[in-house]
Amino acid sequence: ETGVTQTPRHLVMGMTNKKSLKCEQHLGHNAMYWYKQSAKKPLELMFVYNFKEQTENNSVPSRFSPECPNSSHLFLHLHTLQPEDSALYLCASSQGYNEQFFGPGTRLTVL
Amino acid sequence: QKEVEQNSGPLSVPEGAIASLNCTYSDRVSQSFFWYRQYSGKSPELIMSIYSNGDKEDGRFTAQLNKASQYVSLLIRDSQPSDSATYLCAVNGETDSWGKLQFGAGTQVVVTP
Numbered sequence: 001e002t003g004v005t006q007t008p009r010h011l012v013m014g015m016t017n018k019k020s021l022k023c024e025q026h027l028g029h030n031a032m033y034w035y036k037q038s039a040k041k042p043l044e045l046m047f048v049y050n051f052k053e054q055t056e057n058n059s060v061p062s063r064f065s066p067e068c069p070n071s072s073h074l075f076l077h078l079h080t081l082q083p084e085d086s087a088l089y090l091c092a093s094s095q096g097y098n099e100q101f102f103g104p105g106t107r108l109t110v111l
Numbered sequence: 112q113k114e115v116e117q118n119s120g121p122l123s124v125p126e127g128a129i130a131s132l133n134c135t136y137s138d139r140v141s142q143s144f145f146w147y148r149q150y151s152g153k154s155p156e157l158i159m160s161i162y163s164n165g166d167k168e169d170g171r172f173t174a175q176l177n178k179a180s181q182y183v184s185l186l187i188r189d190s191q192p193s194d195s196a197t198y199l200c201a202v203n204g205e206t207d208s209w210g211k212l213q214f215g216a217g218t219q220v221v222v223t224p
Contacts, residue, residue: 041216042115042199042214042215042217043155043212043214045212048211056211088154090154090155097142098160099160100157100212101157102147102154102155102157104153105153105154
């Protein structure tokens with residue numbers, strides 16, 4: 001595997017389900033990010049982890065819970081989501097302040 | 112509210128012509144500037160980064176930065192149908208806003224044969 005990988009690529013879940021998104025970066029970077037991309041809207045930064053410590057929580061509802069066990073892996077735990085949470089969820093990584101590289105994303109649909 | 116503004120398009124460009132994309136930003140202390148290309152249904156792909164005033168060229172792409180006027184632009188020379196995509200401008204602020212890229216909504220480019 002190279003670059004940034006994300007699983008699953010597609011996810012359909014009900015509002016009462018609990019699911020997790022996984023991201024792994026193979027670039028040796030020290031920072032990882034979660035973004036949300038909704039139709040016709042700019043990318044929204046959700047969480048930032050620097051050396052596996054959370055440095056940013058961009059006013060994200062508590063039904064989204066991130067976890068970063070090490071600098072290569074990042075999870076986004078989902079529970080009791082709403083239909084408006086349906087979007088493309090993107091993971092990215094960077095080395096310091098440098099360019100961010102994105103994974104392929106998880107297309108989430110909440111029924 | 113820090114903002115990054117782009118014309119949403121679509122910008123229609125004949126094959127072989129130059130596509131010119133503009134981006135303005137509101138945060139005067141912004142330090143780093145990036146252009147990403149995003150094909151429909153795919154994730155953003157970094158194509159250019161620029162940190163200093165002036166031009167930076169990479170193949171058919173040229174990024175131009177003017178911090179005094181707070182704009183950054185992207186030129187695509189010899190446009191090809193494969194350049195049809197949405198181009199996202201991203202801006203990073205000063206060092207205490209570590210990792211906080213602000214993205215524009217993107218400009219859709221359509222290259223017509």
